[in-house]
Amino acid sequence: MSPPRIDTPPSGGSALARLLRHARRHRPRIALASVCSILNKVFDLAPPLLIGAAIDVVVQGPDSWIAGFGIHNINDQILALSLVTALIWVLESIFEYAQKVTWRNLAQTIQNEMRVESYAHVQGLELAFFEDSSTGGLMSVLNDDVNQLERFLDGGANTLIQVSTTVVVIGGIFFYLAPSVAWMAMLPMPVILWGSVVYQRKLQPRYADVRERVGDLNSELSGNLSGIATIKSYTAEAREVARIAASSTRYKESNRRAIALSSAFSPLIRMVILAGFIATMIAGGQEVVAGTLAVGSYSVMIFLTQRLLWPLTQLGETFDLYQRAMASVDRLLALLATSSGIRDGNRTLDSVRGEVRLEGVDFRYKDREPLFQGLDLTIPAGQTVAFVGSTGAGKSTLIKLLLRFYDPDRGRILLDGHDVRELTLLDLRRAIGLVSQDVFLFHGTVRENIAYGRDDATEDEIVEAALVAEADLFIRELPKGYDTIVGERGQKLSGGQRQRISIARALLKDPPVLILDEATSSVDNETEAAIQRSLERISNGRTVIVIAHRLSTVRNADRIFLLDRGRVTESGDHEQLVDRGGLYAGLWRVQTGEPAGQPGETYAG
Numbered sequence: 001m002s003p004p005r006i007d008t009p010p011s012g013g014s015a016l017a018r019l020l021r022h023a024r025r026h027r028p029r030i031a032l033a034s035v036c037s038i039l040n041k042v043f044d045l046a047p048p049l050l051i052g053a054a055i056d057v058v059v060q061g062p063d064s065w066i067a068g069f070g071i072h073n074i075n076d077q078i079l080a081l082s083l084v085t086a087l088i089w090v091l092e093s094i095f096e097y098a099q100k101v102t103w104r105n106l107a108q109t110i111q112n113e114m115r116v117e118s119y120a121h122v123q124g125l126e127l128a129f130f131e132d133s134s135t136g137g138l139m140s141v142l143n144d145d146v147n148q149l150e151r152f153l154d155g156g157a158n159t160l161i162q163v164s165t166t167v168v169v170i171g172g173i174f175f176y177l178a179p180s181v182a183w184m185a186m187l188p189m190p191v192i193l194w195g196s197v198v199y200q201r202k203l204q205p206r207y208a209d210v211r212e213r214v215g216d217l218n219s220e221l222s223g224n225l226s227g228i229a230t231i232k233s234y235t236a237e238a239r240e241v242a243r244i245a246a247s248s249t250r251y252k253e254s255n256r257r258a259i260a261l262s263s264a265f266s267p268l269i270r271m272v273i274l275a276g277f278i279a280t281m282i283a284g285g286q287e288v289v290a291g292t293l294a295v296g297s298y299s300v301m302i303f304l305t306q307r308l309l310w311p312l313t314q315l316g317e318t319f320d321l322y323q324r325a326m327a328s329v330d331r332l333l334a335l336l337a338t339s340s341g342i343r344d345g346n347r348t349l350d351s352v353r354g355e356v357r358l359e360g361v362d363f364r365y366k367d368r369e370p371l372f373q374g375l376d377l378t379i380p381a382g383q384t385v386a387f388v389g390s391t392g393a394g395k396s397t398l399i400k401l402l403l404r405f406y407d408p409d410r411g412r413i414l415l416d417g418h419d420v421r422e423l424t425l426l427d428l429r430r431a432i433g434l435v436s437q438d439v440f441l442f443h444g445t446v447r448e449n450i451a452y453g454r455d456d457a458t459e460d461e462i463v464e465a466a467l468v469a470e471a472d473l474f475i476r477e478l479p480k481g482y483d484t485i486v487g488e489r490g491q492k493l494s495g496g497q498r499q500r501i502s503i504a505r506a507l508l509k510d511p512p513v514l515i516l517d518e519a520t521s522s523v524d525n526e527t528e529a530a531i532q533r534s535l536e537r538i539s540n541g542r543t544v545i546v547i548a549h550r551l552s553t554v555r556n557a558d559r560i561f562l563l564d565r566g567r568v569t570e571s572g573d574h575e576q577l578v579d580r581g582g583l584y585a586g587l588w589r590v591q592t593g594e595p596a597g598q599p600g601e602t603y604a605g
Contacts, residue, residue: 015326018333019149023113029106036099037158041165043092049173050085054078099158107153115146118335126342127405128366136219141335144214145328152325159318188276192269203319206258207327213251215331220247258323265319342404345422352431352512353381353416354543356402360411363401371397371566374411379559381416384535384544386554388584389563395547399515402545403432415513433511437518439498441490446475447482449490449501453509465508468537471500503538513543551584551591560584 023030066077119142122129167189224231224240231240281302287293356379364370371394379385387395400406401413404420413420420428433453441449450465451457462482466472474497478484490498506514516535532553535544548554555574562570562577562584570582577584 015329015333016322019326019329022333023110026106026110029102029109033099033102033106033158034161036095036102037161038165040092040095040099041162042169043088043095044162045166045169046088046092047085050081050088054081103158104154107150110153111146111150114149114332115142118142118146118332121336121338125338125340127400128341129338134219134223136217136222137215139222140211140215140218141331144218145211145331148211148328149325149332152321156318156321156325160322163318188272191272195265195268195272202261203258203323204327206254206261207323208330210251210254210258210324211327211331213247213254217244217247217251220244262319262323342407342425343421344425345420345428346424347418347422347427348424349416349418349427349431354431354512355379355381355414355416356513356543356545357414357417358398358411359414361401361408361413362410363397363406363408372408373566375566375568377561377568377571379543379545381543382541383558384539384546384556386546386548386557386560387563388548388551388554388560388587392565393563394566395563396517399434399517399545399547402515403434404428430509431511432513432515433506433509434515434517435499435502435506439490439495439502441486441493441498441501443486443488445480445483445485446478446501449486450482450504450508452505457508461508462504465504466501468507469500469504470533471497471504474500507538511542513545514538515545515547517547518549551588 020027020030062074066080071077071080122138122142221244224244231237284293284302358375358377361372361375362370363372363375387398389395397406401408402415402420404425407421415423415428415431442452447459447462450462454461463472466475466482475482475484484492486492486498486501490501493501503516535546536556538544546554546557551574554560557573559571559573560577561568562582564583570577570580570584572580578588579585
């Protein structure tokens with residue numbers, strides 16, 4: 001299955017810059033989280049200074065640095081240091097808690113909003129998008145990519161801020177204490193920053209490939225799980241396992257290439273850090289021996305050099321998280337940039353009679369021959385009409401055009417004299433009920449599935465819809481009646497039971513226009529008879545459009561249209577068409593067991 005057809009990401013800076021613009025309403029919370037991270041790191045860096053001050057007290061006594069604050073007694077100096085230490089540790093703990101809670105809640109909020117916003121956007125895309133996309137690929141973007149963003153916001157952002165804070169604070173302390181030695185400790189910084197930029201550029205395409213591979217894998221897994229019955233019926237389990245294994249191996253190899261590069265970052269940085277640490281130790285020690293640097297200051301520098309340089313080794317892991325997240329952000333923002341070919345109208349309808357008219361409609365699917373060319377037909381309000389014809393004649397496409405799953409290339413489709421492109425999609429689709437050949441039931445109870453189109457439906461209304469659809473009897477025989485779980489896609493029910501629940505669902509919606517698209521194609525004769533009885537009851541007062549290959553289903557229609565290669569070749573009621581002796585009459589003879597008519601007559605499948 002092909003991956004989602006998603007537009008190119010919008011231009012305008014890096015993925016991080018575009019993410020920040022997208023999440024601009026959260027800037028105050030981002031600023032608060034950043035301040036908490038900075039203060040947490042500032043207080044975290046204070047203990048080495050206190051250790052240096054304590055050594056200074058022991059060595060210098062009354063002449064120590066603390067004595068400058070008017071505390072000359074050594075015991076008082078130590079007590080003062082203890083109190084300050086306790087205060088700093090408390091503040092560090094408070095801000096550590098604050099930054100973790102703020103960043104994590106912010107990560108949860110942004111990932112929730114991105115997932116919901118992306119899903120809402122996908123819901124508004126035209127049907128062609130989904131026909132060109134795979135469910136697994138979309139799931140990869142809506143779930144996996146959002147989770148990658150959450151992981152970075154949860155810890156990576158805080159790490160980057162705290163490492164930057166460490167460099168600034170410790171660099172300032174070093175240049176204050178011993179400018180002649182400070183440059184040695186800071187010497188590795190340009191190399192580390194340059195290396196980080198180079199690694200980011202090299203990692204970006206590798207992690208973009210990783211996200212593509214996981215999308216492909218999810219697509220194949222989703223397809224296989226949906227088609228498990230077919231796989232088992234063809235005893236293709238081993239072949240499908242091998243196919244998934246091959247896709248998983250491609251994902252593993254893509255990750256391996258990214259890991260090989262990202263894992264080399266920290267060891268290389270460590271070597272650069274080692275040079276700076278040794279240089280600080282030797283040069284600082286020589287200044288202490290020469291008497292130009294206090295022992296306490298030297299101790300502070302040794303401790304802080306470690307605190308400055310070793311955390312930089314975390315950049316490898318952080319940049320790994322960052323590049324994974326930015327690859328995911330690119331895919332998410334690209335999905336949000338994908339525009340729908342169906343534009344919503346602005347005209348509302350107070351009431352609908354149900355007259356449908358097609359005027360000069362041209363339509364073709366992408367990369368295919370034209371299906372309709374100048375199609376004209378009228379469906380009067382309140383009548384039951386049927387469309388029959390061979391597979392590919394355009395019967396189901398008419399329904400998709402009426403529901404605006406697609407728009408015609410030329411011409412107009414009118415509902416009660418209004419061009420459907422001018423109507424709001426909400427009003428248009430509220431006016432139309434669809435019972436499809438491929439019935440989709442949601443994982444939930446029978447009651448929930450019948451009431452899907454009307455959340456405010458009462459119990460009596462749900463039961464009444466089931467009665468009209470001749471579904472109430474079998475529903476009450478289910479283990480828990482209307483509270484029975486139907487399973488994913490309604491797999492716990494038979495095809496006929498699913499069809500009747502689908503009809504009940506459409507009836508509860510009470511639409512002025514009801515469409516039955518091959519509603520009896522996969523049911524037995526008894527179920528077809530039940531559906532026929534339902535149709536007779538529900539057709540009063542509404543426009544009913546029936547698409548069927550069983551002509552017995554449509555013989556009572558007010559008007560029947562025979563479609564052939566996108567054109568209406570015959571129309572009339574059943575008796576008129578049979579008497580005419582054309583293609584419809586031939587189809588009727590084939591289905592009723594009478595001798596076939598003219599050669600070349602096709603089955604109305």
